[in-house]
Amino acid sequence: MSAAERRPGELTARELGRWAWRQITSMRTALLLLLLLALAAIPGSVIPQSGVDSLAVTRWKQEHPKLTPVYERLDLFSVYSSPWFSAIYLLLVLSLVGCIIPRLLVYYRALRAQPPAAPRHLTRLPVQASYSTEVAAADVLDRARAVLGRRHRLRRTGDGDDFVAAERGYLREAGNLVFHLSLLIVLAGVAMGGLWGYQGGVILVQGTTFSNNLTQYDDFKPGGLFRQSQMENFRFSVDEFSVDWLKEGPRFGQARKFSAAVTYRVGDGEPRTYDLRVNHPLEIDGTDVFLIGHGYAPVITVRDGNGDIAYTGPTVFLPRDASFLSYGVVNASSAKPGKIGLDGLFFPSFEMVDGNPVTVFGDDLNPTLSMLAYTGDLGLDDGRSQSVYVLDKSKATPITKDDGKPLRVDLQPGDTVDLPDGLGSVTFERVDPWIRVQISQTPGKGLALLGVILALIGLCASLFIRPRRVWVRASGTMDGTGGTRVEVAVLDRSGNGEMDEVLAALLEELKETSENVRQS
Template identity: 80%
Template sequence: MTTTSEERADKERRGDERRPGELNARELGRWVWRQLTSMRTALMLLLLLALAAIPGSVIPQEDVDSLAVTRWKTDHPKLAPWYEKLDLFSVYSSPWFSAVYLLLVLSLVGCIVPRLLVYYRGMRAQPPAAPRHLSRMPVQASYSTTLSADEVLAHARTVLGRRHRLRKAGDGDDYVAAERGYLREAGNLVFHLSLLIVLAGVAMGGLWGYQGGVIIVEGKSFSNNLTQYDDFKPGGLFRQDQMADFRFTVDKFSVSWLKSGPKAGQAREFDAALSYRIGEGPTKKYDLRVNHPLKLDGTDVFLIGHGYAPVITVRDSKGQVVTTGPTVFLPQDASFLSYGVVKAQAASPQLGFDGFFYPTFDMVNGNPVTVFGDDLLPTLSMLAWTGDLGYDNGASQSVYVLDKAKATQVKKKDGKPFRLDLQVGDTVKLPDGLGSVTFDGVQPWIRVQISQTPGKEIALIGVILALIGLCASLFIRPRRVWVRAVPADAVPGAEGTMNGTGETRVEIAVLDRSGNGDMDEVLAGLLAQLQEARQ
């Protein structure tokens, strides 16, 4: 039918002139909401969140180990700028990860809330009435008894009422309807609600918590304030006044090494003996070990790494000590071959050294290596630099990086680089009267992670609820049972119809709503219980 000009004008006045399939703003919003809150979208977002978390477990993260990020950037100078643009060094706080996270929360809320209402109505509803022909059900049985129909139905209610919910009997009903397994759907809902609880707990930790790391040499102390941290990652709503008042000292650090067998050279146990104090309270002792954190007023202290700090003394041309003490060297591999930097900015001219520390030095095929992680034969091998080491411009420097842009490498008379090879107790004089370097000894250091995570208990509750809900949804079998009892004379073709014995015909049917249960055994059990009352 052709639309007349009057009809088109009338539609334009009403504002409903649209092409077929065109949606207005309200309908489009409803369609988008339905797509977002569908279970398929929730599963896709959950998978996408898991995939988005992979870079965070493969690429070093700033909030976990900033030193590892610095080394990675140095080793991959071409990829580092791209990774920074994509926030791959801080995946879990990046805008794209947060967007997926928030969409997943919104989708789960939209999925679960309507299902809660449906489940509530289902819990209040009665079991369905018995089908007219129970004999057509896939799992059914029948028998005859001399009991009356009322007696059979009363006994059926007693048997089924122990573990089933019964349908209220109506006038003239010749059946008993029962149902069980309602907690299966509750398990599904609890599982999905637990995901929201876990996400909420993680979000609380990310917003109100903080996480930092610091390297502490044996014998040194740490106080919980921002100036003491090597790296610090606060949450979005973090306040400095929420930091707990505590301090601790690393009294001793020991490592047990495997010295024989196929795993010789591997570390077995780590133990850092701490003395700690909360506020103005008494000093206490604690052995900090891997997976055994120290809990201090809501803050956790974890042992996450260790290494060596050679004790080095540098003297200038006048024999004056310009720097001395342990210098942290960072491990480069599993054998604890470590790289470090020594700076003597008080010397005139300034002196700098960079090189490697070998815990157990050896020469293999003419190459220096460390054959054991334990410090059995500690050896230093460093190059020397002099001149402007970058302090004159006033810029802050990392203690693990030596600025050589304007420095001059110290060389031998033949023009080759001057290398300092020292073992404990050795002193090497620098060329041209620049001074000397002494290797005094070795001290271990530990790296601790200090974190405050307010929502971790909530996340743990969510995980426990998820396990409970998952077990309920897997092991609870929803089923329906119907028992009908009528006089045998009223059943066409039933036994006893012609002989007038007055027996009662009993029919039983069982339906498994999950579709994968073995109902034959359930039917046999119910049949045996019902026939107990047979006379």
């Protein structure tokens, strides 16, 4: 399009691109994107994330069936891998790069530049002072160079110059640049972890062993460039789990601390032991194993109508609250002649309060199972996908008592309940603890840590280093007495003030020349 054909105010494609680039790389845009990134991370902290705790996501979906489709459409269960979060992330990186590169060039030129010459009228500056002395002007200027040269960079002056110009505080801008560069380093470290790392979770009952391969995980979230060959060859077993419960105070009944004694082996190496605790992960060749939760797994045995064992073993129940009131299911689909399903609650410390069953303590002091029983189609024969923590009762029939009411199986360790119509029996053997571990490999965590350290260094430099300029002029007096008039001015470039003290200290050092001359 020629210039004659353009309408007033219309931009060419090149001009539009330059305008868009200036907008994206402005500091205002960078700050806005940083704020948006912080706001965008809030849902990831409040809403359960599938890559962190898929069990919590499943439980949340069950409790909020109406909101679930909306949240899934907005990718709120996987915020950090969503397109909208990635867009903010990439725009922030682009904006920071566009801001920092021009400032680096400006800073480079400032480092090579000399301090500016003294203004013509130093007495017009906000922080200034003047005095007369009998010392020659050349001696005063030499003294000023000696005093200021210790902490300031001096301007090269000619033979006819009657002033000394000095400047300090160049590292303040370097601190600002280091701070912004550190943000890029942190973002790069996070990006490396997101691309080449992985994160998975698994629930392990006490006494079981985990091997680090994909089939062992309950949930697994790989990075975009993850390769299975990156996974370290190790395995570990949960030997013992212990909990220290609070037995007094406002947090009575809650777990104060818990730990798991594990034995691990790397490849064909010798077995080693480790006390796995919260915030004390087990690190194996760059892979971290975190202890993030615990609960109970009642050992339940279901026998069918023929007396054969249709289901047995520890059954993971998921906690619903801080008292560890837990929910779980049993699906004995191989039972004959009729399939058996159970779902209900586990009470670690069962009590009846005002006629209602409650658990008054998180410790398993009085473990009790209370579950409803079902038979019929439990959702496994037709290939319907089903979570092991959900019992599909849409086509099942509740097992009822003689009076027609639903049969509730209430059991304590060692109890057995026979099901009606010869369907079989249910036995509550004992209670085993389980732990939930998160296993992750984050290649860029060292780089991200370096970025955080540099950010602190840059922030301290930008806060505590105060750039200022100092000028000292010495010239003959106008009254013809042969004395020297000295003018001193200090200019604060950071807006922090307190330059009066700097000026007073400088005047005291300069006037020492006059005292020395008188004494000699």
